[in-house]
Amino acid sequence: MIADKLTLPCGAVLPNRLAKSALSEQLGDRAAGPSDRLLRLYERWGGSGCGLLATGNVMVDRSALGEPANVVVEDDRHGAALTEWARAAKAGGATAIVQVNHPGRQSPRSLSPRPVAPSAVPLTGMGGVFSTPRALTVAEIEALVRRYAATSRIVVEAGFDGVQLHAAHGYLISQFLSPRVNRRDDRYGGDPERRRSFLLELVAATREAIGRHRILSVKMNSADFQRGGFSEDESILVARDLADAGVDLLEISGGTYEKAAMMGLTQRDSTRAREAYFLEFAERLRAEVDIPLWVTGGFRSRTGMDQALSSGAVDVIGLGRPLAVDPEFPRRLLAGEVDRVAELTPKRVGVRKLDGMAETVWYTTQLWRMGDGKEPATQRHAALGVAHYLLAGQLPALARGRATRKG
Numbered sequence: 001m002i003a004d005k006l007t008l009p010c011g012a013v014l015p016n017r018l019a020k021s022a023l024s025e026q027l028g029d030r031a032a033g034p035s036d037r038l039l040r041l042y043e044r045w046g047g048s049g050c051g052l053l054a055t056g057n058v059m060v061d062r063s064a065l066g067e068p069a070n071v072v073v074e075d076d077r078h079g080a081a082l083t084e085w086a087r088a089a090k091a092g093g094a095t096a097i098v099q100v101n102h103p104g105r106q107s108p109r110s111l112s113p114r115p116v117a118p119s120a121v122p123l124t125g126m127g128g129v130f131s132t133p134r135a136l137t138v139a140e141i142e143a144l145v146r147r148y149a150a151t152s153r154i155v156v157e158a159g160f161d162g163v164q165l166h167a168a169h170g171y172l173i174s175q176f177l178s179p180r181v182n183r184r185d186d187r188y189g190g191d192p193e194r195r196r197s198f199l200l201e202l203v204a205a206t207r208e209a210i211g212r213h214r215i216l217s218v219k220m221n222s223a224d225f226q227r228g229g230f231s232e233d234e235s236i237l238v239a240r241d242l243a244d245a246g247v248d249l250l251e252i253s254g255g256t257y258e259k260a261a262m263m264g265l266t267q268r269d270s271t272r273a274r275e276a277y278f279l280e281f282a283e284r285l286r287a288e289v290d291i292p293l294w295v296t297g298g299f300r301s302r303t304g305m306d307q308a309l310s311s312g313a314v315d316v317i318g319l320g321r322p323l324a325v326d327p328e329f330p331r332r333l334l335a336g337e338v339d340r341v342a343e344l345t346p347k348r349v350g351v352r353k354l355d356g357m358a359e360t361v362w363y364t365t366q367l368w369r370m371g372d373g374k375e376p377a378t379q380r381h382a383a384l385g386v387a388h389y390l391l392a393g394q395l396p397a398l399a400r401g402r403a404t405r406k407g
Helices: 036-046 076-090 138-157 172-177 197-210 232-244 269-273 279-286 302-310 329-334 352-371 382-404
Strands: 018-020 052-059 095-101 162-167 215-221 249-253 293-296 316-319
Touching: 018 329, 036 052, 036 076, 036 352, 052 076, 076 095, 076 138, 095 138, 095 215, 138 162, 138 197, 162 172, 162 197, 172 197, 172 215, 197 215, 197 232, 215 232, 232 249, 232 279, 249 279, 249 316, 279 293, 302 316, 352 382
Parallel strands: 018 052, 018 316, 052 095, 095 162, 162 215, 215 249, 249 293, 293 316
Antiparallel strands: none
16 A cells, blocks of 8 residues: 555656655755755655655745744745755655745744734743744735745745645644634634635645646644644634645644644544554544545554555655654665564653753754764664754854844
8 A cells, every 4th residue: 555656636646655744854054045964864865765755844934934944945046956955855756845834933032033923822831932923914914925935936946846835733824723823803813714714825826836737735733732722623624625725635733832742742542552643533534525635643564554545544654753763764664674663762851841852852863964974873862962952953043143134
């Protein structure tokens, strides 16, 4: 099953059902373009055996970053580097798409002292890392739609096969979808229909920008897992509209910075037993839409992947963290050399306030090692990863702040 090809509605053909889901590489150069280290990382993943590669966050506005060293595409200034990035990702025969994003209120205070959001609703329980956002005006929202479309056009013209709009994990589009965060009472908020109008406008503008034969994917939460937040029932309604709008591939995830379900922290035991974190929701969604579905999170064995595909609930198997520690895992899985992911143990430093970031940071620094031409250091203690991140991760932010005024 995982070796089967998949033809998407736009006509693109994925050579197999394994996808590298987006991982935030934080390997932009000082001008916020793709760095040599990022190209080197994708040369490695380009030969991984995955049928589909999705890049990490590519931001549409250099004044709004989610993490230090995000790549930003606002115009054609990085055209040559983007072409090299696409070439590296596709060299092994994979299809490659760019994840297009804006952090909204999830931009740290050090990067955006006054971030924007649908409404002026701050994040909670984050220790003052994020400032209270300013509510966007209608004119600013309309400008953001044009930004997303422009970024999508540029990366496709550079050689990528399509884009993925990041509408999950509490970033800007996800904020518009959430009744907990979106408290507007205009055409972009006030009821479920208006809350999803921003996403649907983005889909329409992006499709016009990239053409009907390029991949248009959306990554969306099954739910936010927060009281008063985006629910599974509302997610199904959004998925119906996305199917009607001609989206080619819907990736299902869940959670936000405040409730990190995408890390597997809130799932039921029955779901863990079946490996995939969001498989139960995918089964429910399949009964409602015929759009190809991509599920990421928790898959660990070929048996679990093939069962999910054969059930008809899932069309694409997403892999994230496994590819940070074993970049050739898909190729070896397809060849029958292995049948499951190596055990991934929790990464903790023993300090409660740091343990929350230690997991993500440990995997990020593995990407940096591959960008440096090194092998992943799977036995490395989480504390070393945090130290590496705090030292290396902050320096690009300081350099970029001097050069471009916070972004």
